[in-house]
Amino acid sequence: xxxxxxxxxxxxxxxxxxxxxxxxxxxxxxxxxxxxxxxxxxxxxxxxxxxxxxxxxxxxxxxxxxxxxxxxxxxxxxxxxxxxxxxxxxxxxxxxxxxxxxxxxxxxxxxxxxxxxxxxxxxxxxxxxxxxxxxxxxxxxxxxxxxxxxxxxxxxxxxxxxxxxxxxxxxxxxxxxxxxxxxxxxxxxxxxxxxxxxxxxxxxxxxxxxxxxxxxxxxxxxxxxxxxxxxxxxxxxxxxxxxxxxxxxxxxxxxxxxxxxxxxxxxxxxxxxxxxxxxxxxxxxxxxxxxxxxxxxxxxxxxxxxxxxxx
Amino acid sequence: xxxxxxxxxxxxxxxxxxxxxxxxxxxxxxxxxxxxxxxxxxxxxxxxxxxxxxxxxxxxxxxxxxxxxxxxxxxxxxxxxxxxxxxxxxxxxxxxxxxxxxxxxxxxxxxxxxxxxxxxxxxxxxxxxxxxxxxxxxxxxxxxxxxxxxxxxxxxxxxxxxxxxxxxxxxxxxxxxxxxxxxxxxxxxxxxxxxxxxxxxxxxxxxxxxxxxxxxxxxxxxxxxxxxxxxxxxxxxxxxxxxxxxxxxxxxxxxxxxxxxxxxxxxxxxxxxxxxxxxxxxxxxxxxxxxxxxxxxxxxxxxxxxxxxxxxxxxxxxxxxxxxxxxxxxxxxxxxxxxxxxxxxxxxxxxxxxxxxxxxxxxxxxxxxxxxxxxxxxxxxxxxxxxxxxxxxxxxxxxxxxxxxxxxxxxxxxxxxxxxxxxxxxxxxxxxxxxxxxxxxxxxxxxxxxxxxxxxxxxxxxxxxxxxxxxxxxxxxxxxxxxxxxxxxxxxxxxxxxx
Numbered sequence: 001x002x003x004x005x006x007x008x009x010x011x012x013x014x015x016x017x018x019x020x021x022x023x024x025x026x027x028x029x030x031x032x033x034x035x036x037x038x039x040x041x042x043x044x045x046x047x048x049x050x051x052x053x054x055x056x057x058x059x060x061x062x063x064x065x066x067x068x069x070x071x072x073x074x075x076x077x078x079x080x081x082x083x084x085x086x087x088x089x090x091x092x093x094x095x096x097x098x099x100x101x102x103x104x105x106x107x108x109x110x111x112x113x114x115x116x117x118x119x120x121x122x123x124x125x126x127x128x129x130x131x132x133x134x135x136x137x138x139x140x141x142x143x144x145x146x147x148x149x150x151x152x153x154x155x156x157x158x159x160x161x162x163x164x165x166x167x168x169x170x171x172x173x174x175x176x177x178x179x180x181x182x183x184x185x186x187x188x189x190x191x192x193x194x195x196x197x198x199x200x201x202x203x204x205x206x207x208x209x210x211x212x213x214x215x216x217x218x219x220x221x222x223x224x225x226x227x228x229x230x231x232x233x234x235x236x237x238x239x240x241x242x243x244x245x246x247x248x249x250x251x252x253x254x255x256x257x258x259x260x261x262x263x264x265x266x267x268x269x270x271x272x273x274x275x276x277x278x279x280x281x282x283x284x285x286x287x288x289x290x291x292x293x294x295x296x297x298x299x300x301x302x303x304x305x306x307x308x309x310x311x
Numbered sequence: 312x313x314x315x316x317x318x319x320x321x322x323x324x325x326x327x328x329x330x331x332x333x334x335x336x337x338x339x340x341x342x343x344x345x346x347x348x349x350x351x352x353x354x355x356x357x358x359x360x361x362x363x364x365x366x367x368x369x370x371x372x373x374x375x376x377x378x379x380x381x382x383x384x385x386x387x388x389x390x391x392x393x394x395x396x397x398x399x400x401x402x403x404x405x406x407x408x409x410x411x412x413x414x415x416x417x418x419x420x421x422x423x424x425x426x427x428x429x430x431x432x433x434x435x436x437x438x439x440x441x442x443x444x445x446x447x448x449x450x451x452x453x454x455x456x457x458x459x460x461x462x463x464x465x466x467x468x469x470x471x472x473x474x475x476x477x478x479x480x481x482x483x484x485x486x487x488x489x490x491x492x493x494x495x496x497x498x499x500x501x502x503x504x505x506x507x508x509x510x511x512x513x514x515x516x517x518x519x520x521x522x523x524x525x526x527x528x529x530x531x532x533x534x535x536x537x538x539x540x541x542x543x544x545x546x547x548x549x550x551x552x553x554x555x556x557x558x559x560x561x562x563x564x565x566x567x568x569x570x571x572x573x574x575x576x577x578x579x580x581x582x583x584x585x586x587x588x589x590x591x592x593x594x595x596x597x598x599x600x601x602x603x604x605x606x607x608x609x610x611x612x613x614x615x616x617x618x619x620x621x622x623x624x625x626x627x628x629x630x631x632x633x634x635x636x637x638x639x640x641x642x643x644x645x646x647x648x649x650x651x652x653x654x655x656x657x658x659x660x661x662x663x664x665x666x667x668x669x670x671x672x673x674x675x676x677x678x679x680x681x682x683x684x685x686x687x688x689x690x691x692x693x694x695x696x697x698x699x700x701x702x703x704x705x706x707x708x709x710x711x712x713x714x715x716x717x718x719x720x721x722x723x724x725x726x727x728x729x730x731x732x733x734x735x736x737x738x739x740x741x742x743x744x745x746x747x748x749x750x751x752x753x754x755x756x757x758x759x760x761x762x763x764x765x766x767x768x769x770x771x772x773x774x775x776x777x778x779x780x781x782x783x784x785x786x787x788x789x790x791x792x793x794x795x796x797x798x799x800x801x802x803x804x805x806x807x808x809x810x
Contacts, residue, residue, distance in 0.1 A: 001574055001575050001576075002556055002558060002562050002572060002573065002574055002575075003562070003573045003574060003575050004559065004561065004562050004573070005556075006575045093538065096364070096538040096543070096547075097537075097538050099364075099547040099551065099557075100547050100550045100551040100556070100557045104363065107363070107364065108362050108363060111362060111363070111364050112362060115361070115362075154575075256575060256576055257576065258575060258576060308575040309573060309574075309575060309577075311561075311573070
């Protein structure tokens with residue numbers, strides 16, 4: 001396989017995953033803003049910006065923090081590299097560059113997701129926003145389904161590798177920001193707004209029901225953190241994402257004979273992950289833990305590029 | 312020259328609504344299928360094209376950077392004997408093109424014989440002195456040719472243009488057929504249509520057959536300028552259907568006159584390259600030094616006989632519009648016989664007498680830039696405004712050698728779905744001819760382009776033209792078959808599909 005092809009497939013996986021994540025984040029934020037008994041409003045949208053690390057970029061647009069403005073920024077702003085439309089644009093560019101490696105179904109899913117925005121100038125109000133992000137998620141699911149039905153070869157493995165690396169990154173960011181999200185003045189820890197914010201986290205990673213299955217107690221921040229960091233059963237948890245990168249890298253090694261630094265890093269991280277106790281992490285500093293995790297994820301990303309000569 | 316006098320591919324001469332007798336089933340199909348139904352199917356085809364991203368980019372239009380080419384659902388049809396005659400002419404012409412290229416970059420016997428004025432070669436921007444003396448593997452230059460044809464009557468086919476560089480459109484031939492099979496399967500029960508889907512296999516066979524000596528299982532690739540190129544869909548489609556890598560220049564490198572591609576497992580040697588990059592951009596060490604699309608050292612590897620390039624660099628001299636007018640003489644010189652496919656009458660404006668005639672008759676002529684393509688830089692006299700005509704007159708007088716002129720022909724028409732229903736629209740045709748070390752073959756089909764505007768003769772996709780499927784009927788096809796004959800026919804059809 002051409003190195004450029006491998007690189008494009010990996011990035012295709014990352015951008016699709018990122019578009020899907022931003023869509024989920026927006027959806028959860030709309031719910032938090034609109035549906036909670038006392039709207040969390042501005043603070044919710046502020047935190048959405050922080051999760052995607054785009055507060056500064058948003059501020060530079062001069063727009064005020066509101067549902068309409070932030071949603072537009074995160075969804076359809078073509079000048080903002082992290083917006084869904086730009087992620088899909090990049091995903092499609094990468095997919096076009098490797099069309100020969102994709103099935104028609106996989107390509108069509110990416111192309112259709114991109115076409116949606118060809119016809120939408122703005123995200124509009126809450127309802128239109130929800131509809132738009134739901135469509136993005138549907139297309140992303142369609143893409144995953146199509147990839148699942150492709151030959152289980154290097155092509156799909158590079159896509160899945162990109163998805164797994166991106167997913168780990170997204171979950172860590174989400175957890176980091178929401179945990180440190182300041183409660184509005186006068187709100188108490190464990191109060192309605194606090195609860196809503198933890199629910200938002202679960203919604204963003206589609207784990208509301210999963211939480212109920214796994215934890216018999218009511219909503220507790222420590223449990224949510226445990227679920228998102230350490231539970232293998234949740235596909236979006238750090239533990240699951242980390243294990244998946246190990247698996248895919250060894251499948252790739254088996255198929256191509258290529259293994260090296262990236263495999264070693266991924267395995268090491270996986271072993272450490274297995275010994276992680278959530279309680280200890282919280283006591284010794286969740287923020288530091290997550291920051292270290294994100295930095296390590298970037299290192300793994302770079303090692304993957306070197307190992308497969310992404311150039 | 313109005314539409315009413317043009318020959319219609321389906322209805323014959325006279326412009327009535329009664330089909331030529333061999334094509335009676337198509338007439339029945341048109342009668343039985345209401346226009347709304349045709350339109351519905353056509354829209355469904357176009358929706359699929361958009362979903363699949365079967366698009367082309369229009370340069371200089373940022374708002375509509377990707378368009379689909381309009382697809383028309385009524386096919387144009389060649390009878391078996393028409394196709395037979397056409398094929399013979401095409402084979403003869405492509406053989407002559409190959410002989411000409413081999414000669415002009417080699418011994419130059421044709422110049423010694425005085426058939427062509429030497430300055431037409433040596434003063435031509437399409438002639439590549441850098442290539443002179445090189446010989447491609449197996450001596451084949453034009454592996455993939457697209458010969459643009461027009462028709463004016465039952466037996467009157469003319470070559471409008473030879474494309475011996477990087478002719479495009481073959482993906483439309485294949486996708487249009489796919490669409491027709493899906494949307495109008497009943498037509499394929501009425502007609503035994505030769506299959507076109509073997510094209511990728513034939514192309515790969517052709518590529519492998521011209522591999523440099525010694526490569527037993529040659530590595531073949533398609534080289535594209537990248538996904539911003541207007542024909543990128545076609546490049547990826549071809550690589551995909553041949554099951555070979557689609558590479559960009561950055562994926563290749565030349566070391567010690569050997570071409571390698573960068574893979575995740577390291578470098579892999581490349582033997583055959585179907586390149587869809589123009590000569591100018593192919594190798595910055597030999598051609599344009601500012602090209603970022605090219606592979607430094609590629610021409611040296613080619614000269615060393617280590618890689619085959621399809622089509623060979625330097626081919627532009629064979630399809631240059633100034634050379635075109637000499638093509639009947641070129642065919643005669645190399646084949647020893649008359650050209651079976653005639654040219655359209657052509658005035659070379661570089662010749663003072665011809666220029667005078669052209670200037671006096673601009674209103675009746677089509678004037679083209681010798682190095683123009685895609686319908687740019689041309690004047691269609693009968694439909695041009697007097698302002699356009701005067702602009703062209705000035706341009707002609709200033710640089711006559713840049714232009715040729717041709718009469719406006721009564722191009723044949725095919726019924727085409729328009730706003731008001733079916734109406735005749737002018738068409739041209741591009742068949743694809745493959746030349747490998749084992750011979751020349753014409754794929755039974757091609758790209759029919761149709762001018763969608765009433766009376767228009769401009770079929771280029773960049774000028775708003777559309778495409779149609781082109782049926783080539785197999786031998787023995789006549790009227791609808793009786794039920795008893797059906798089984799046998801179906802049996803043959805299966806065989807035919809695989810050939």
